[in-house]
Amino acid sequence: MSELTGKVALVTGGSRGIGAAVAKRLAAEGAAVALTYVRAEEQARAVVKEIEAAGGRAVAVRADLAEAGAAERAVETAVRELGRLDILVNNAGFLTYGPLAEVTVEELDRVLAVDIRSVFLAAQAAARHLGEGGRIISIGSCFNGRVPGANFVLQATAKTALTGLTKGLARELGPRGITATIVDPGPIDTDMNPADGDSADFQRSLTALGTYGQAEDIAAAVAFLAGPGGRYVTGTALAVDGGYTA
Template identity: 50%
Template structure:
C-alpha cells in the first residue's frame, strides 16, 4: 500500500464514511497508516465494497451501522471503534444532510433534521470522543463554504447549520487544548460526488462562481483532512479552513 505512514499506529473514526467525500477520507487515512472505522446508515453493500478495497490496499478498517440522527448510535460506534482497535486518535465528522428550499416551503421537521444531522451529531461525537481519545488527538469537522456564502435562494437552514460548526470548533478547541487535542472545521466548496456531480443541471453556473472554474475532487478534500490529522498540523486549532477553489473569494 502506497503510504507516507504519517498516521501509522493511529486509530481514526469517520462518521459518515461510506460514499463521496467520506469514502475518500477513509481511504486516504488508511493509506497514511491509520486503522479506520467508519459509519454508514443504509448503504451496507457500498460500505462492504469500501472495506474490501481498503483491506486489499493493506489497510485496517471496519464499517459500523449507525444513524447520525441517533445520539446513542454515535456513542456506541465510537466505543466500538476503541474496543476493536485499542484506542482513538482521530475523529472526522462528515455525516450531513442537505435540505435546500425557500423559507416559505421549509418545515420545522426540515429544520430539526438539518440541525440533528449537521450539528447535534458533531457535538455528540466530539463529546464522546473526548472521553476516549488519546491526548494529542484530532477532531476534524466537515463543514461547508456555505457557512460563509449562500449563492442561491434556499440555503438558510443549511448555511445556518454549517455556520454553527465554526463556533463549535472554536469552543471545543478551548475545552480540549490543555490535552493537546486540536479541533478544526474544514469548509469545502462544490465537490464532484455522485450526489453532486460536476456535470449536473446547475454545475455550470456553480463553476463560474469559483476562481478556478471547476468542482473540487473528493480526494483533494481527503488530502487536506489527512494533513490536519497529521503531526505537522499540531499548532492549528479552532480554525475554519476553506478548500473551495476560490468559491468564497
C-alpha cells in the first residue's frame, strides 16, 4: 500500500512545472488529486489523464487565485468532487522581477494576491475540512534565505511572507494534529526558469552543487512532508536548493 492511499490532495497551480510534478507524485503515492489552473486547461487535462492512466484519480479545477473567492471555491470543489481533503499544496505563484522603481501597484497587488492572500484563504477554507494528520504545504523560494542581487524585491517580499503565515498556521492548527510547512526550491528547470535560460549560468553559480534541480526534486520533498515521515515537522521550511543558501 502506498503511503498516501485514501488521502485527497489539492495542488494549486498544478498544470505544469513544479505543480504538475507534485500532483503526479502525490497520485503515485496513492492520493486522489485535484489540481487548479488558470489558462492552461489543455496541460491540466493532460496531467489528469496521465494520473488516470496510471490507475489514479484526479480532477482539474479552473481557479484564478488572484480573485478573492477563488481559493475557497477550489477547496470546496475538491471536497465535493473527491469526498474529503487531507493535503493542501499551495504552489500557485506569480513570478515577476525588475527594478524597484519600475514595480507597479498592479504588479504588487497581483503578486501579493496570488502568493500570499490566496494561500491564507486556501488554508482558511481547508482548515474546515482537514482532520488529524492534515497537511498544509506551501511552495516558497530560496529567496527566503538569500536575495542574490537587485531586481528581486517584490519576489523576495512575497515569498518571505510565507514564513510568518506558515508559523502562524502551525501554532493555530497544531493542536488538531495538522502541520504547516514550506518547501523552498532553488533554481529548478521549468518553463518559467529553464536551465538554458539567459540567467541560468548565474543561478547555477549561486548553488553549492553547481546545477539546476528538477521539478521532481521538489515533488519528492512535498511527498515526504505529506506522508508519515512529515508528521513531526511543522512551522518550518525545507530548502531543496542545491546549497543555494549554504
